[in-house]
Every structure is written in C-alpha cells, then in structure tokens.
Amino acid sequence: MxxxxxxxxxxxxIIQAGMIWCSGWELASAVSNAxxxxxxxxxxxxxxxxxxxxxxxxxITDKPFGVNIPLIFPYAEEFVxxxxxxxxxxxxxxxxxxxxxxxxxxxxxxxxxxxxANVKSAIKCEAAGVDAVVAEGFEAGGHNGKExxxxxxxxxxxxxxxxxxxxxxxxxxxxxxxxxxxxxxxDGVQIGSRFVASNESSAHPLFKRKILxxxxxxxxxxxxxxxxxxxxxxxxxxxxxxxxxxxxxxxxIANLLGxxxxxxxxxxxxxxxxxxxxxxxxxxxxxxxxxxxxxxxxISEYIQAKKELFxxxx
Amino acid sequence: MxxxxxxxxxxxxIIQAGMIWCSGWELASAVSNAxxxxxxxxxxxxxxxxxxxxxxxxxITDKPFGVNIPLIFPYAEEFVxxxxxxxxxxxxxxxxxxxxxxxxxxxxxxxxxxxxANVKSAIKCEAAGVDAVVAEGFEAGGHNGKExxxxxxxxxxxxxxxxxxxxxxxxxxxxxxxxxxxxxxxDGVQIGSRFVASNESSAHPLFKRKILxxxxxxxxxxxxxxxxxxxxxxxxxxxxxxxxxxxxxxxxIANLLGxxxxxxxxxxxxxxxxxxxxxxxxxxxxxxxxxxxxxxxxISEYIQAKKELFxxxx
Numbered sequence: 062m063x064x065x066x067x068x069x070x071x072x073x074x075i076i077q078a079g080m081i082w083c084s085g086w087e088l089a090s091a092v093s094n095a096x097x098x099x100x101x102x103x104x105x106x107x108x109x110x111x112x113x114x115x116x117x118x119x120x121i122t123d124k125p126f127g128v129n130i131p132l133i134f135p136y137a138e139e140f141v142x143x144x145x146x147x148x149x150x151x152x153x154x155x156x157x158x159x160x161x162x163x164x165x166x167x168x169x170x171x172x173x174x175x176x177x178a179n180v181k182s183a184i185k186c187e188a189a190g191v192d193a194v195v196a197e198g199f200e201a202g203g204h205n206g207k208e209x210x211x212x213x214x215x216x217x218x219x220x221x222x223x224x225x226x227x228x229x230x231x232x233x234x235x236x237x238x239x240x241x242x243x244x245x246x247x248d249g250v251q252i253g254s255r256f257v258a259s260n261e262s263s264a265h266p267l268f269k270r271k272i273l274x275x276x277x278x279x280x281x282x283x284x285x286x287x288x289x290x291x292x293x294x295x296x297x298x299x300x301x302x303x304x305x306x307x308x309x310x311x312x313x314i315a316n317l318l319g320x321x322x323x324x325x326x327x328x329x330x331x332x333x334x335x336x337x338x339x340x341x342x343x344x345x346x347x348x349x350x351x352x353x354x355x356x357x358x359x360i361s362e363y364i365q366a367k368k369e370l371f372x373x374x375x
Numbered sequence: 376m377x378x379x380x381x382x383x384x385x386x387x388x389i390i391q392a393g394m395i396w397c398s399g400w401e402l403a404s405a406v407s408n409a410x411x412x413x414x415x416x417x418x419x420x421x422x423x424x425x426x427x428x429x430x431x432x433x434x435i436t437d438k439p440f441g442v443n444i445p446l447i448f449p450y451a452e453e454f455v456x457x458x459x460x461x462x463x464x465x466x467x468x469x470x471x472x473x474x475x476x477x478x479x480x481x482x483x484x485x486x487x488x489x490x491x492a493n494v495k496s497a498i499k500c501e502a503a504g505v506d507a508v509v510a511e512g513f514e515a516g517g518h519n520g521k522e523x524x525x526x527x528x529x530x531x532x533x534x535x536x537x538x539x540x541x542x543x544x545x546x547x548x549x550x551x552x553x554x555x556x557x558x559x560x561x562d563g564v565q566i567g568s569r570f571v572a573s574n575e576s577s578a579h580p581l582f583k584r585k586i587l588x589x590x591x592x593x594x595x596x597x598x599x600x601x602x603x604x605x606x607x608x609x610x611x612x613x614x615x616x617x618x619x620x621x622x623x624x625x626x627x628i629a630n631l632l633g634x635x636x637x638x639x640x641x642x643x644x645x646x647x648x649x650x651x652x653x654x655x656x657x658x659x660x661x662x663x664x665x666x667x668x669x670x671x672x673x674i675s676e677y678i679q680a681k682k683e684l685f686x687x688x689x
Contacts, residue, residue: 231525241559370557
C-alpha cells in the first residue's frame with residue numbers, strides 16, 4: 062500500500078495512460094482487472110462514443126477505472142457531464158488549466174489528477190485542489206512540454222515543489238523503469254507506450270508492428286512551434302521537419318497537419334501519411350502482450366531489480 | 376564493491392565528468408581524495424597545461440584519477456602521449472571513434488572508457504575493447520547525441536546491448552538520481568553539473584551563480600545542425616536560436632559561434648556573450664559545496680532513498 066494505491070483503491074501503483082485512438086474500454090478494463098488503474102482516453106472520441114466506452118468498461122470490471130479529458134478539447138464540458146452522470150470516480154485532466162474544472166469535479170465526488178510537464182504547473186495543480194499530479198518527461202509519446210525536461214530531472218523537481226501524490230510518466234515501460242521512477246520520488250507510474258503495444262489496445266496492428274521495430278533515435282519531438290508532440294519518424298514526420306527547417310510559418314505547419322492525421326496513423330494504420338504518437342521507450346518494446354502479462358512482468362522485474370541494487374559498504 | 380569500483384580501484388562508483396573549463400587538477404583530486412574518480416577535462420587545454428594539471432593532481436592525491444580526451448581534438452595524439460609518459464592509468468575518450476586509440480591505450484596498460492549517446496556506439500565500444508562505457512542521456516550538459524535519447528531510456532537499452540561495465544550520465548546529481556541510474560542497470564554514475572557547482576571547479580563564480588539560479592526549462596539543446604550541445608539560455612543562446620529559426624546555413628551558425636565562446640562564458644564569466652554548457656539537473660542545484668561534501672550527500676541520500684523504496688505486498 063502507498064499513497065497512490067490508497068487514493069485510487071487499486072492493488073498496484075501502475076496507471077495506464079489515457080491515450081487517443083489506443084485506450085478504449087478494452088484496454089482500460091484489462092489494466093484495472095489486473096490490479097492497475099485503467100484509463101479511457103477520450104481525446105479521440107465523440108460524446109456518444111465515450112458514453113459507450115464507459116458503459117462497456119463498467120460491465121466488464123468492478124474495479125476502479127478513470128477517464129482522461131483534455132481540457133482544451135471542444136467536448137470537454139460534455140465529457141465532464143457524462144463522467145458525472147455515469148458515476149466515473151476518477152478523472153485525469155490534461156492540456157488546460159486545472160483551476161477551471163477541478164472544484165466542480167471535486168464537488169461531484171471525483172478524484173482528480175492533472176498531467177503536467179513542468180514545476181510551475183505542478184504547483185498550480187496543488188493550489189487548484191487536485192488529488193495527484195502526473196509529471197511527464199520529455200521522453201513521453203504524444204503531447205509534450207516546451208521545457209523538454211526529462212523524467213530523470215522533472216520528478217525530483219516536482220517532488221520538492223508539491224506535497225500531494227506524484228505519478229511519474231515518460232520513459233517508463235518496465236520494472237526497472239518503475240523502480241527508477243520510485244527512486245526519484247514518485248508514488249506511482251503512468252505507462253503509455255508499453256500498453257499501446259498490448260493485445261487490448263485499439264492501436265492498428267501496423268502501428269503496433271512499427272513500435273516493435275523502433276530503435277533508439279526513431280522517435281522525435283515534432284511541431285515544436287505549435288504544440289510539441291513526440292512522434293515515430295515517418296514520411297509525415299519528415300514533411301513537418303522539412304517545413305520547420307525551411308522556416309515555415311506556424312500556419313503553414315498547421316495546414317500540413319490538417320485534420321485526422323492521428324486517426325490515420327494510429328487507428329487506421331497508415332504508416333506514411335499518419336501521425337504516430339509514441340514514446341522513446343518504444344525502442345525497448347519487443348513483444349505485443351496482454352495487459353495483465355505486462356503488469357505482471359513489470360512487478361517481477363521491479364522486485365528482482367530492487368534486490369540487485371548496489372549497496373554502499375563502508 | 377562492484378564492477379566499477381573494482382575496475383578503477385576506487386571506493387564509490389561515482390565519477391566526476393571531465394568537463395572543459397571546469398575540471399582541472401583541483402576538482403579531480405578533490406573527487407578522487409573523497410573516494411570517487413576525479414577526471415581532468417583536457418578539452419579546453421593546451422599540451423603544457425594538461426601536463427601541469429596531471430603533475431599537480433599526482434602531487435595532491437595518491438588515489439586513482441583519469442583524463443578525458445575528446446578524440447576529435449587537434450591535440451588528441453599529444454594528450455595520449457602525455458598520459459602514457461605521466462603514467463595516467465585511466466583515460467575517458469569521447470567525441471570520436473573508439474577503435475582508433477583503444478588498442479594503443481590498452482597496450483600501454485591503461486583502463487579505457489568511451490562516452491556514447493546511443494546503442495550503436497556502445498556496441499562499437501565493446502568491439503573496440505574498451506573497459507567500460509559511459510552512456511549519456513539527452514538531459515546532460517555540453518555535447519550531446521543527435522538521437523535525443525534520455526537517460527531513463529538509454530541506460531536500459533545500452534545495458535541490454537553490451538556486457539562490459541556501464542556508467543550512466545545525464546540528469547544525475549543527487550543520491551536519488553544515482554539510485555535511479557543503478558535501478559536502470561548502470562554499474563556507476565558520471566556526474567557533471569553538480570561538480571561544476573563545487574568549490575574546487577574552475578568554473579567562473581558568475582557561471583556558478585547562474586547554475587544556482589537555473590530552474591526547469593532554463594537549459595536547451597542548441598546548434599542541433601552542427602553538433603548538438605546543451606546550454607544555459609542566455610543572449611548567446613538566443614542569437615543561435617534566432618539564426619536557426621530563420622533557416623540559416625550551417626556556415627552562418629558556425630560563424631556566430633566563432634571561437635572562444637565557451638572560454639568566455641564558463642571560464643571568464645561573461646554570462647551574455649559566452650557559451651554556458653550545463654545539464655538540466657542545474658535546476659535542482661541550490662548550493663556551491665566542496666566536492667567531498669557533494670559525494671557524502673549523494674551517498675547518504677542514496678542509502679535513505681533505497682530504504683524508502685516502494686515494496687509490492689501481495
């Protein structure tokens with residue numbers, strides 16, 4: 062037991078990140094049934110789709126699960142209302158001001174967690190009354206902070222700045238990674254990429270295969286002048302990079318991005334023209350496995366690595 | 376005792392990075408006398424200066440110490456010969472092909488370590504016969520890899536790829552950081568920024584003060600199209616960034632860089648026009664201390680943090 066298992070009433074302080082196009086009811090329920098905290102990623106859903114995922118998730122697990130809501134998303138308010146109506150008890154908010162929704166969510170009996178990438182935002186979260194903070198490092202897939210602070214540096218900084226529970230994210234996909242995050246002062250870990258590469262994720266099989274093939278250096282932060290996002294390198298990534306090197310305007314880059322690139326890449330499996338959001342840790346993922354097997358492996362490796370830790374003998 | 380303490384015949388697996396303008400005989404001997412491995416950074420020296428530093432270091436410590444030699448440096452061959460002549464037993468090579476000098480250094484009875492930032496180079500090091508590898512993540516100060524792989528991800532990848540001893544670098548400056556690095560599979564740690572902020576470092580006092588003032592997001596990778604280098608943001612950094620956004624050629628950027636910018640910033644203390652190489656971990660450094668005190672704090676914090684690690688109870 063620790064602060065995170067007590068907060069969410071879960072067995073292990075392992076949280077599956079709510080990710081667009083990849084984490085629906087199937088993945089979230091599998092993680093929750095295995096003792097972690099599963100999260101439905103609403104950022105790629107319409108309201109009726111989210112409602113459907115929540116309904117299915119409740120049918121297949123009696124364990125706690127959560128919903129991730131990107132606050133800048135046009136449906137954010139509708140999603141909040143759906144979560145209240147459906148008695149979802151845990152909401153992870155991201156990409157927006159935590160002060161806007163936290164009081165309302167708390168009044169409705171919810172546990173609220175907000176995702177940040179820097180110290181200032183973590184302090185704002187605590188002031189806004191959130192229950193826990195996810196601090197996400199530069200190595201994480203998808204949307205990313207402008208500070209480019211890595212998990213190794215961000216976690217101890219945030220740990221020092223706030224006293225509410227802290228969840229580390231970015232670069233964590235194994236038991237050793239979890240042990241490192243806990244050593245840095247985290248109370249739990251949020252894992253994205255490794256769960257994208259699970260049987261239950263709704264990522265397209267071609268995207269999953271690309272993850273297994275990735276080696277170090279195959280992901281990179283893109284669109285730094287819009288909103289930085291970590292992508293697997295492909296034709297689409299190269300097209301964006303070319304524009305950026307040529308000194309294109311923000312509008313020109315936004316035009317290239319257009320609409321539906323993420324869906325095209327991650328859900329429809331177009332590896333050239335689509336946007337493939339994934340973290341650096343993709344480079345060490347070598348197998349597609351059931352979510353429960355991933356959690357069990359993480360726990361075994363954590364226990365073993367902890368036993369092998371260097372001891373100072375004087 | 377572990378692989379790294381045995382390899383170097385030192386008390387603690389803590390290595391002080393050989394850094395230009397900051398790590399002369401005073402810092403290296405202080406670290407070695409405190410039980411770590413001190414390293415003279417030759418990258419900013421002329422041959423007679425390096426000889427002087429080695430001579431002084433030998434006078435003030437009977438403990439092992441090393442010299443860092445950037446292999447692309449014009450004096451690299453002279454430095455190798457000085458090290459052989461002065462019976463320096465440990466050489467850390469960087470920025471070049473490890474196959475070029477390793478066999479010769481090994482024939483001369485030296486322990487050879489090479490610094491890398493990606494998996495491919497680590498494998499090349501092992502094939503070249505080096506004794507250990509330093510794997511340095513994206514968060515590290517100064518010269519940096521094009522892959523941008525962070526310590527959190529790089530260490531387990533390199534650990535899997537090689538079987539010789541592995542030293543983690545980048546984002547490590549505290550006991551918690553060391554514990555995290557060891558959890559990821561490292562046999563020891565190399566610490567740069569924290570030792571720049573020591574009494575014995577030859578960094579200019581104004582540069583040291585800038586390190587104490589740094590917060591998260593204050594360093595950034597610069598000159599990505601020449602050779603990526605992590606700098607503290609200042610006027611010089613902004614000038615480079617402006618050129619890069621405008622789509623300047625590599626030559627134009629090299630012209631702005633000119634000569635002597637690193638000396639001006641780090642050694643002469645010009646905080647606007649000089650180049651200030653430092654890691655992201657600068658954001659958590661709050662005090663200038665003697666090197667021995669830094670090592671003792673790291674050890675105490677490591678021991679304490681190890682005791683507090685989360686335990687899975689079933």
